[in-house]
Structure formats: C-alpha cells, structure tokens
C-alpha cells in the first residue's frame with residue numbers, strides 16, 4: 031500500500047517536472063488556458079482544445095489581416111495618375127487654382143461650331159486665376175528681353191496692331207477695326223497711349239506665339255480648349271453664364287461686356303468701356319475670374335468648326351494644323367480663342383457665353399485679346 035502511494039507521488043512529481051519543461055520550450059498560444067496543477071498529467075499532456083471555436087479564431091485572424099491591409103493602404107496609397115486626384119498632387123501656386131479631374135458636357139447648342147454637345151473627361155490641372163496682367167507681362171519682358179510680334183515690322187506692315195474704334199451713330203460700316211501703327215501691349219491705342227495705372231489690366235496686343243513664350247517662361251502652358259471650357263463652367267452643367275442661366279441675377283453685372291447697341295453706343299453699365307482690372311467681377315465656382323468677357327483668351331488648340339463630332343472623350347487635344355479650317359477664311363489655319371471680350375454683346379457677338387468658340391490667326395494681335403496659362407506637370 032505504502033509502495034503504491036510512493037509510486038503515485040513519484041508519478042505526480044515526474045508529471046509536474048514535465049509540465050514545467052513543456053511550458054518553457056513550448057509557449058502557449060494566447061488563446062490556450064494555463065494547465066492547472068490539479069489536472070491529471072495525462073489530461074494536461076494531451077490538452078489540445080482551444081478555448082474558442084475555430085470559426086471565431088478565423089474571424090479574429092481575418093480582422094487582423096484587414097487592419098494590416100488598411101494600415102498599409104493608408105501609409106502607401108496606390109500610384110494612381112497624379113493628375114486624377116481630387117486634391118492637387120502638390121502645392122498650388124498662389125496665382126493659380128487647382129481644377130480637379132472630372133466630366134462635363136462640352137459645347138453650346140446656340141452655336142453651330144459648338145455642336146454636338148458631348149461629354150468630355152478632363153484630368154486635373156492648375157489654371158491662372160486671372161488673365162495675365164500688364165504687370166506680369168512686364169516682368170516676363172524684362173527677364174527675357176522679349177519683343178512682341180506687334181512691336182516689329184512684318185511682311186511689309188510696320189509695327190502696330192488692330193485697335194477697336196467705335197463708329198459714330200450715323201456711320202454705317204462693319205469695319206470698326208483699324209490697324210494702328212505702334213499700337214502694342216505698352217501702347218494699347220497707339221503711340222500716345224500707355225498702360226500707366228493699368229498694371230492690373232489684362233495684357234493685350236499679344237499674339238499666340240507671345241502667349242506661348244510667356245507661359246513657357248512661367249513654367250506653364252496654354253490650356254487646351256476642353257480644359258478651358260471645363261474650367262470656365264466651374265462645375266455648372268450646361269449653363270449659359272458662369273453665374274448660371276441668368277446674366278443679371280442681381281443689379282450688379284457679373285461680366286465685362288458691351289451694353290447697348292454695338293458698335294455705336296456703349297452704355298458702360300458694368301462700369302468699364304474697355305478692359306477692366308482682372309478680378310473686378312465675381313469668380314466662378316472654381317475661383318477663376320473673367321472666364322466670360324474682359325479679353326478673349328488664346329487656346330493651345332487649332333480651330334475647326336466640326337471638331338466636336340470627332341473629338342476623343344478624354345482630354346481632347348484639338349486638330350492638327352493641317353486640319354485647321356475656318357469656313358469664313360479657308361486656307362488660313364487658326365488657333366482657338368475663348369471667352370469673348372469687353373466688346374461682346376447679345377446684339378452682335380454673344381460668344382462670351384459658356385461653351386461658345388472664337389478663333390484667330392496665330393500671328394494676329396488686337397486690343398481685345400489676351401490669355402492665361404495652365405500647368406499640369
């Protein structure tokens with residue numbers, strides 16, 4: 031009997047020693063309970079049932095994997111196109127705003143060359159808030175010793191540019207543009223005029239090549255026609271003006287155009303007979319000023335009136351120079367202009383409305399044409 035008791039104690043001591051060794055060389059998973067000293071050795075050594083069912087363990091492990099995956103995505107987001115982000119991929123220059131990627135309906139049913147109205151997708155880009163001003167263009171000219179096209183003689187014509195000269199009330203003429211010698215960006219109305227106190231007005235008498243040179247100097251470029259129209263709409267869908275379908279939602283004019291009978295009687299109800307300082311009127315929903323009126327703006331694209339029937343849906347680049355066509359002046363390749371000017375009115379030129387198009391020879395310059403730049407890296 032005593033021998034039997036001694037054997038049981040020996041067995042219990044051996045069992046305790048084995049438990050101690052086992053616990054050192056084989057750490058327990060967190061979901062296994064501690065073996066209890068009171069359990070029989072055989073029970074403890076053969077213990078293999080988890081505290082929780084296998085399904086619960088799988089769910090817990092799946093949750094851990096999800097947490098790891100989400101943490102990784104937050105720390106290392108997928109490398110999507112930088113320009114397809116809602117937020118700008120890098121800091122926005124103070125003179126520009128970020129135009130996020132998106133889709134819009136391009137065109138305007140009121141104009142035959144702006145049909146068909148079609149959906150276009152545009153990558154994000156930065157755009158100048160305002161037309162390029164005289165002050166900005168002065169810095170460029172000084173930095174590059176740049177001479178604009180209008181400041182030099184070309185093809186038998188002296189230096190000069192086209193100036194709008196309103197007709198007298200009794201005059202019956204359709205020629206209100208006059209080539210004025212020595213009219214240029216520093217002298218908008220000719221030799222005896224200047225841009226003194228007009229530093230914040232848009233630069234004018236710049237041709238397409240002058241505009242491209244400025245944008246390159248500024249580290250940017252001219253917008254495509256689709257980019258410009260997308261930005262001009264400010265997120266509004268197929269509206270006529272940057273402020274909606276009502277040109278005068280209040281008694282205050284929202285754009286610098288012509289009021290009264292063109293070209294004889296400018297009532298100047300908006301406060302400006304000619305150009306206005308940029309940002310004199312409310313910005314559109316993207317924070318862009320004068321996307322309708324003030325001065326026409328040069329566009330990168332070549333003009334063709336039926337381009338919308340063949341243009342690609344994504345980031346349309348316009349036609350080639352060879353395919354450029356103006357039915358009113360066949361054989362002359364033209365670049366697109368957008369936005370209308372202080373000379374637009376519903377009586378004569380309603381192309382200050384959103385979605386409408388203009389055009390001009392790349393070498394041409396005039397009193398009512400300027401530009402702004404965009405950037406997309």
Ligand SMILES: [Ca+2]
Pocket residue numbers: 286287288289298299300301302303304372
């Ligand atoms: Ca005006």
Ligand SMILES: [Ca+2]
Pocket residue numbers: 161320321322323324325326327368369370
């Ligand atoms: Ca404008």
